[in-house]
Amino acid sequence: MLAYEVGDDFMKFFYQAERGELDPFVLVFEGSVPNEKIKKEGYWAALGTDPTTGQPITSVEWIDRLAPKALAVIAAGTCATYGGIHAMSGNPTGAMGLADYLGWGWKSKAGLPIVNVPGCPVQPDNFMETILYLLFQVAGKAPMIPLDDQLRPTWLFGATVHEGCDRAGYYEQGDFAETYNSPKCLVKLGCWGPVVNCNVPKRGWMMGIGGCPNVGGICVGCTMPGFPDKFMPFMDEPPGAKLSTGLAGAYGSAIRTLRKVTNSTVNKEPKWRHARPELTSGYRPTTY
Ligand code: SF4
Known part of the structure; x- marks a missing residue:
């Protein structure tokens, strides 16, 4: 008009x-x-x-x-x-x-x-x-x-949403959101990001802000030639997601446990340094 x-x-x-x-x-x-x-x-x-x-x-x-x-x-x-x-x-x-x-x-x-x-x-x-x-x-x-x-x-459009998603680390560790308001991977809530060509999670929407899954919205494949018919019903787990999340879940929980051990190790200074309960630095604390 x-x-x-x-x-x-x-x-x-x-x-x-x-x-x-x-x-x-x-x-x-x-x-x-x-x-x-x-x-x-x-x-x-x-x-x-x-x-x-x-x-x-x-x-x-x-x-x-x-x-x-x-x-x-x-x-x-x-x-x-x-x-x-x-x-x-x-x-x-x-x-x-x-x-x-x-x-x-x-x-x-x-x-x-x-x-x-x-x-x-x-x-x-x-x-x-x-x-x-x-x-x-x-x-x-x-x-x-x-x-x-x-x-x-x-x-x-060479990369997928998944490859640029802030939540991909959660996917890799098999840590999936069961409800919205979670920072974890949204695939079980219906995110199609692993098979959708789009750079929006990398680029954001305006001034670098946004990028659907980054801010909590599932990817519904809106950039794709098969959209919307091939992506419906929205908000259902995409085909293949059960298998991939099952595998990622098993692999991811083992990886998560091992990473917790490594994370706790690297969160401590090496033992030859002076992070210990008694003061070994030569500093004489002032006593009042
Ligand atoms: S939220 Fe979607 S795009 Fe992001 S890691 Fe999970 S499946 Fe991939």
Whole structure:
């Protein structure tokens, strides 16, 4: 929805880009692509009004108009990248991600593939860093942007939540939270972190603060192509977690016991030093 008073101002850039008067430009798509081409029962999302027909201009129409002219195309957020919640099984709007719509092998006129920056919402620094990388690339200052097979920048999505989680030490020691309000590993409460590609626990949400499991929230896999269908029902132990937590529990409790012994040893000074009940330092305490 655009406010009546500012809609035209906002839309003028779309028309300029379409006419080739804005060049070069980067097309950033946010939200899923509701697709009237395969769900013709209505129109689901639109921007602006076509002056010739008086009809709304649908999102897919704008993609058709602008994508071929864009220097680069970025999908921002999980809905734009893979369809997200709107693309759940049975959705009535034909919603899908941008690469599902344009095709996974699509290339911009500059030869760039679609760049996917998933997240619900997209982590702001991840998004800005990706745009910055592309600007360096088109200026000839950086090599081709490295993307994985899901078109995600590899330096942002190469590691799992688990690998960056503050609670991973508890997991390794088989020490699991049974309720919220615990600093321990949340896997038994439904955390999917071990199999989810996301750097938010490392990077935080804003100014380095946050990062779902770090602050007590289970990871529900919001950055993933299979989200949400493959991660539901939320808050149930993920498949395989019983086995892995069982193994980690057995191994972890043995490790925890041994570490307690080591911890108590290294919490004491070596015996040749002078930490003992009697004073052996030569210091003569003042007596009052
Ligand atoms: S809370 Fe989740 S991400 Fe963190 S250590 Fe446990 S399973 Fe891994």
